[in-house]
Amino acid sequence: DPDSGDNGLLLYSLVNNQRSEFDIDENTGQIFTVSVAGKTGTFYLEVEAADQGTRRLTARTTVNVTIDSSSSNNIVVMVLNQKINVVERNSAEVKRVLEDKLTWNVYIIDVDSNESERKARSTTDVTxxxxxxxxxxxQEVPAEDVKRKLREQKSKIETELEAVFSASVIAExxxxPADSATPELIATIVLGVLLACTLTAFLVYVVITKKKKRKYYQQHLVKQQAEITGGIDNLYAADQNGSRTSVGELEHTNN
Structure with missing residues (x-):
């Protein structure tokens, strides 16, 4: 606005209460997301610009915002020890601080506290x-690169955010968590376990069978030895009896 003073100061706002998914920086007119997780399609945002003169002049336009349904593996989640309603009100400043310290274009995709009730949203200090x-x-910056730079700039980011929130800030x-195992991987693991159990059972069976055979062979060998020994003893006894009988008969014959 070429006017001077308040007449040249423009403030921007979203019309029709569209602040649940998007918000706007009233000074710059920059639109940013508040919570669009799980949402896709095109959103039609009506933006109003108004000067601050005595007789306020306004103008409106429609901004089309398209959210791609494709997912990204490069989303990074920051945890702030601030109430969600405070973070939502200062999303533009959070974005500015992150862009300044990371030296990349940063987009806030979602702000969440895992709490749906309004009272909890204003009392839970985790966002x-x-x-x-x-x-x-x-081009998307890989998540690991973003995390690395966030760790490197952690103290500076916290200091800047403390000035934004007027409170002590911890940014983690x-x-x-690691992705859950796929069905194919689970099936492979199950088959591997079953195969290992089967192999173990087979080895145990072989060992037990060998032990039984060895024991049976030893018992059979002992039995054979006993039978052989018994046969020899009987034969020796028979020979002795036979010899005595023969001698007796011989003596009787001589007499």
Missing amino acids: YVKIIAFDDAN IEET
Whole structure:
């Protein structure tokens, strides 16, 4: 606005209460997301610009915002020890601080506290801020690079955010849990376990069978030895009896 003073000061706002998904910086007119997780399609935002003169002049326009349904693996979640309603009110400043310290274009995808009730949203001091960064070539910056730089700039980011929130700030990075195993991997693991159990059972069977055969062979060998020994003893006894009989008969014959 070429006018001077308040007549030249423009303030921007969203019309029709569209602040649940988007918000706007009233001084610059920059639109940013508040919570669009799980939402896709095109949103039609009506933006109003108004000067601050005695007789306020206004103008409106429609901004089309398209949310791509494709997911990204480069989303990073920051955890702030601030109430969600406070973070939502200062999303533009949070974005500015992150862009300044990371030196990338940063977009806030979602602001969440895992609490749906209004009272809880104003009392729970844990807020999750999902961000994604783009380089100068408008390419997504890998999540690991974003996390690395967030760690390097952690103290500076916290200092800047303390000035924004007028309170002590702790900014952490939420580590995403490992993806759950796929059905194919689960099937492979189950088959591997079953194969190992089957092999173990087979080895146990072989060992037990060998032990039984060895025991049976030893018992059979002992039995054979006993039978042989018994046969020899009987034969020796028979020979002795036979010899005595023969001698007796011989003596009787001589007499």
